[in-house]
Amino acid sequence: MENTSSAVRAAREPAMTDVARLAGVSHQTVSRVLNGHPNVREQTRLRVRAAIEELGYRPNRAARALVTGRSQIIGVVAQNSTLYGPSSLLAAFELAASAAGFVVSVRRVRHLDRASITAAVEHHRDQRVAGIVVIAPTAAADEALAEVPADIPLVAVDGDPERGGALVTVDQEAGAAAATRHLLDAGHETVWHVSGPADWFDAAGRVHGWRHALETAGAEVPPVSAADWSAASGYRAGQMLARMPEVTAVFAANDHLALGILRAMTERGRRVPDEVSIVGFDDVPEAAYFTPPLTTVRPDFDAAATDTLELLLPRINGTGSGSEHRVLTPELVARSSVAAPPG
Amino acid sequence: MENTSSAVRAAREPAMTDVARLAGVSHQTVSRVLNGHPNVREQTRLRVRAAIEELGYRPNRAARALVTGRSQIIGVVAQNSTLYGPSSLLAAFELAASAAGFVVSVRRVRHLDRASITAAVEHHRDQRVAGIVVIAPTAAADEALAEVPADIPLVAVDGDPERGGALVTVDQEAGAAAATRHLLDAGHETVWHVSGPADWFDAAGRVHGWRHALETAGAEVPPVSAADWSAASGYRAGQMLARMPEVTAVFAANDHLALGILRAMTERGRRVPDEVSIVGFDDVPEAAYFTPPLTTVRPDFDAAATDTLELLLPRINGTGSGSEHRVLTPELVARSSVAAPPG
DNA sequence: CCCAGCAGTGTTATCGCTAACAACAACGAC
C-alpha cells in the first residue's frame, strides 16, 4: 500500500535513485556522471543529464558529506564590527571562496577574547568544516589558535607575525615607515603618532614601523597617543596635540583616527596641512574627500583574501606544509594633507 | 583481522556507537541524551555524558541532516560591498542568528542583477539551507525573488516595499521627510537633494519622502542630482550645487555623499553651515567628526537584524504566514551641519 | 583461438544518525 496512488505521495525531493530509474541506469552511474567520472558512455551521460534536468534533481550534500567524511564548507571567525579593514577582507574572502566552490560559514564574535575565539572555532569544528579562517588581530585571539590541533586546516589573518602556522598579514611596519618617512621628507623635524589599541598586532606593528623610521632618520621619538580605532578617540587625541605648537606632523594609525584628529585641529584653528600635516592608514573610500583629502597608506585586501585562500586550500587537501606566511606590502597614497612645516 | 591491534587503527573520529559502547548502553540512548529526550534515567544520562566527555565525541551534523531532512543553516545573499548599511545589517544578523543556534552561510554577489541573485539563491537551495535571507535593495534583485517557490522560507531585506512575502525595511520616506523638515524648520526656503542610484529602493524612498515633505510645506521642488552612494559622486554633485547661490540646504541620500558635498562646498569657499546646510543619512560612526559634524538620520540596523530573524524563524518552522512586513522608523540626529540660511 | 586487460555498468556495504516500534520491568486498578 505504500507508494501507490499518485495523489497520496508526499512531496519528497527526488533522490539519485529516482534519476537512475528515469534514465534506466543504476544510481551508481548517476553518481559517476555527477562526479565527472571518465568511464561513462557519452550516450548514457546525456540520458542521465536529461533525467536530472527533468526531475529538477539536486544532490544531497549532507549524504555526500556523510559518506566522504568531508564538507565543502570554510568556517570564518570574525569580530562583530564594521571596521573597514576586517570588513573588506571578509567580503573579499567570501567572494574568492565562493568562486573556488566553497561555502563560507561566518561566525561573529562580540569580543576578541580567547574564550570567544575558542568557542567560535569549536563551533566550526562541530560542523566539520573543511577549513577555518580566523581574523585574529589581537594577542588574545591569536593565543586561542594555539589550542587548535595542528592537523586541522587553519589560516590566521592579521595574527601574530611571530606565530607558527599559516598566516596572512599586511606589513604594518613597512606601511608605517613609509608614512613616517613621507612626513619627514616633507621637512618635518619629527612625527607624532596616534596609535590603535595596544593589544592589536596592527597597532603595535605601526607603532614599531613609525618608531624605527624616526630612529633611522635620527629624529626625536615623541610619546605615543594611545587610542582605539574610532574617530571619537582620534578626536580626543587630536585635542591634546592641537594645543601643542611643536606638533607639525601626525601619523594616525587609521583613517578614522585621522578624521577625528583633523576635526580637532580644525576646531582649534590649526590649519591642515599648512600648520599640521596628517597621514592615515587604510585608504577608506571616503579618505579622498576628507577636508583636506587625506594622504594615507593602502593595503590590498583583495590580495590578502586571495592569499588566505591559497594558503588554506593545500591544507584542506592535505598537501600544506607547517608554517607559512604571506606578507603584503601596502602602498602610500599621497593626497593633500601633507605639506612642509610652517616657518 | 579488522580492528585488532591498537597500533593499526586509523584515527577515526568517535561516533555514537563508540560512546554507547563505553557507556554500556545502545546508541539510541546516546541519541536520546543528546536530544534531551525526557525518558532517560538520570544515572544513565550521566554515564552517557561522561563517555561523551571522555571520547571528545562530536555529533556528526551531516548524518543528522541526512536523516532528519533539515539543516540548521541560514543562507544569506549580499552584495560584495562595504557600504555601511548592508555591512552593518549583515554583521548584526550573523550575530543574532548564531545566538539562535543557526549557522550562517554567506554568498556574496558581485552585482545585484537578477541572474546573480537567482544563482546565489539556487546555490543556497542546493545546500538545502533551512532558510534564506536576501539583501535585495534593487528592483532587479527583488524580481529574482519572485521566481523562488513560495514554500521555501525567505526574507527580503531592504527590498521592494510593494512586494508580497516577508520583508524588513527602513522607512526611508519618514527618514527623508524628517531630514527635509529639519532643514525647512531652520528657515530654508527649499531643500535640494542628492540622491542614491535610482534603481535602489532606499534611494527612491528617500527621494519620495523628500519631495513629499517639500510639497506638504508648499516649498518649491528643485531638480534631483542623481549620484551613486560614493563620496566621489557626492563631490561631483556638490561641485554643481556649490556654484548655485540659491542652494542653501542640501539633503544627501547618505553620509558619504554628504561628505563629498561638504568637500566640494569647502573647496568652493561656501561655508557649512553658515552658507549651506547639509543633512545626511545612515549615521556612520565618523559622521560626528566630519567638518562640521554632520546632522543625519540613523536607522537601527540591530533592530532590522532581529526583525529579520523573527520573520524567518516561524517560516522555517512552518508556522509563518504569507506576506508580512517589518518597517523600522529611523531617527534624526542633529549635529552642526544645519543652521539658518544666510541673509 | 585463448585469455589478459579495459571500458562500461551494476551490486552491495557503509557512513552516523534518528524514527518507529518492540521489549520488558514495575506499578496500580479492577
Add this chain to the structure above:
DNA sequence: GTCGTTGTTGTTAGCGATAACACTGCTGGG
C-alpha cells in the same frame, strides 16, 4: 491475579550518497 499503563531501553530500518568490487562484452597480443 490479570491487565493496561508508564518509564526505560534496545532493535531495526532507513536517509542518500560514495567506495569497493563484481560482472559483462570487446579488444588485441601471443
